[in-house]
Amino acid sequence: MIKSFLSPLNKPNILLLTTSLFGLSACAQINDNETPLEQPKNIIMVVADGMGPVFPTAYRYYHDDANTPLVERTIFDQFYVGSASTYPATESGYISTSIASGAALATGKKKPNMFVTDSAASATALAAGVKTYNGAIGVDQDKNPQLTVLEWAKSIGKKTGIAVTSQIVHATPASYIAKNVSRKNYNPIADDYFDLRVNGKLKVDVMLGGGTKYFIREDRNLKNEFVTAGYQYIDSYEQLNTLSPTQPVLGLFAKDALPAELDSKQKNRLTTLTKTAIKQLENENGYFLLLEASQIDWGAHSNDIAYSMGEMKDLAATVTYLKSYVSNNPDTLVVLTADHNTGGFTIGARGEYKWQPEYLKNLKSSPKAMAKRLADKRLSVDNLSNELGFALKSEELKKIEMILLEHTLDNHTGDLSKGKIKNKLVTRYYGYIKEIINLRTNSGWTTTGHTGIDVPVYAFGKGKEMFAGFQDNIEIANKLFTLMGKK
Numbered sequence: 001m002i003k004s005f006l007s008p009l010n011k012p013n014i015l016l017l018t019t020s021l022f023g024l025s026a027c028a029q030i031n032d033n034e035t036p037l038e039q040p041k042n043i044i045m046v047v048a049d050g051m052g053p054v055f056p057t058a059y060r061y062y063h064d065d066a067n068t069p070l071v072e073r074t075i076f077d078q079f080y081v082g083s084a085s086t087y088p089a090t091e092s093g094y095i096s097t098s099i100a101s102g103a104a105l106a107t108g109k110k111k112p113n114m115f116v117t118d119s120a121a122s123a124t125a126l127a128a129g130v131k132t133y134n135g136a137i138g139v140d141q142d143k144n145p146q147l148t149v150l151e152w153a154k155s156i157g158k159k160t161g162i163a164v165t166s167q168i169v170h171a172t173p174a175s176y177i178a179k180n181v182s183r184k185n186y187n188p189i190a191d192d193y194f195d196l197r198v199n200g201k202l203k204v205d206v207m208l209g210g211g212t213k214y215f216i217r218e219d220r221n222l223k224n225e226f227v228t229a230g231y232q233y234i235d236s237y238e239q240l241n242t243l244s245p246t247q248p249v250l251g252l253f254a255k256d257a258l259p260a261e262l263d264s265k266q267k268n269r270l271t272t273l274t275k276t277a278i279k280q281l282e283n284e285n286g287y288f289l290l291l292e293a294s295q296i297d298w299g300a301h302s303n304d305i306a307y308s309m310g311e312m313k314d315l316a317a318t319v320t321y322l323k324s325y326v327s328n329n330p331d332t333l334v335v336l337t338a339d340h341n342t343g344g345f346t347i348g349a350r351g352e353y354k355w356q357p358e359y360l361k362n363l364k365s366s367p368k369a370m371a372k373r374l375a376d377k378r379l380s381v382d383n384l385s386n387e388l389g390f391a392l393k394s395e396e397l398k399k400i401e402m403i404l405l406e407h408t409l410d411n412h413t414g415d416l417s418k419g420k421i422k423n424k425l426v427t428r429y430y431g432y433i434k435e436i437i438n439l440r441t442n443s444g445w446t447t448t449g450h451t452g453i454d455v456p457v458y459a460f461g462k463g464k465e466m467f468a469g470f471q472d473n474i475e476i477a478n479k480l481f482t483l484m485g486k487k
């Protein structure tokens, strides 16, 4: 079954292709004008998934010190250099369900461009400098594997790493490492992390994030294969300090994605993983590191601004750390951008001229976690105000009681399994808690999907000038290739 998903790709051919691509090693490191380029030794690419321009703006107001008349600038504002368009290729795998593309196909016309990308097409653009269809992992429109900046870095003798808050086989990191026709093929994508090599070597020296279930499986134990190949394996944050700096590492800290920042026992987990990744990667030839704040997008898909702001806070701490790192290591370049915007979030809604982020500042857990604990009766309705960090009105408390009552009545005659009934209750509670937060903050949303707006680009360190102004997302990869001497 899974094999048939993979059929358009012939693994041995990919190996041959990548090996032959890497055969053209980086000998001349000169740009078109024949002036030697100032090449950074280390490159840190940061992808903030779903972070359209509205999220750094919202973070600025959320972060503002109310005791001063002007709004303080954030760490993001310091490094803003430009913007990028994100549209995918016209042949987009997801649009076959849309009426427009169906009609175009029926008449034999070229599919129209739908302009709205998913994370896989966008990450492939950022990683390999090619436009592709939504869902594609490291392959172009014709499903041919594409060379990525991470692979190129490895081929010229740099160390490579990823540190992300999703499962490490999720679309963004996968697009830098794996080759697959669909982002959904998580297990084959995990296999690629071990099986696809660069000049015979394993591709990624440091892998930190979530996803044990893809690496320790019944059909294959990739964790053991990595260990046999000389990798250190860790699965708790405490072990981060025990790593030998000379050995490669696979660190998986959750079965699937890491918990949301608001629910994480390890605070600022992306920042923590970043510090370790850099420590492990530093060497005289330099390194390429991909970081992803994976879950800004997930909060936005759920129209849950508290979730997304928690993720923004961790990202801001990560960038703050990177600023100090670059000031001590000026031969490092940091580029930060988003793959697309998510949720159509608006600062202000319903005709009212206000946004009140103070309601987001004292949450003790994520709204989803609150909903789960309410459904499990581990959190009482009376304690919900305490958990949210602001007092609920009596009518809001009544509505929460009503949700349980309605739910009980609805399910009286239902034939759903207990698990499904509970999930329905969690969904209802979660929906209402989000509604309260969206109303209190006066936040708006236009979609539970992605939008096609341009995304901001931030850069600092050596070579940052190249990212100034407007660019398309494929140009970001091409600039990184140039900075690493690829013609």
Ligand SMILES: [Zn+2]
Residues within 6 Å of the ligand: 050, 119, 297, 298, 301, 342, 450
């Ligand atoms: Zn998304």
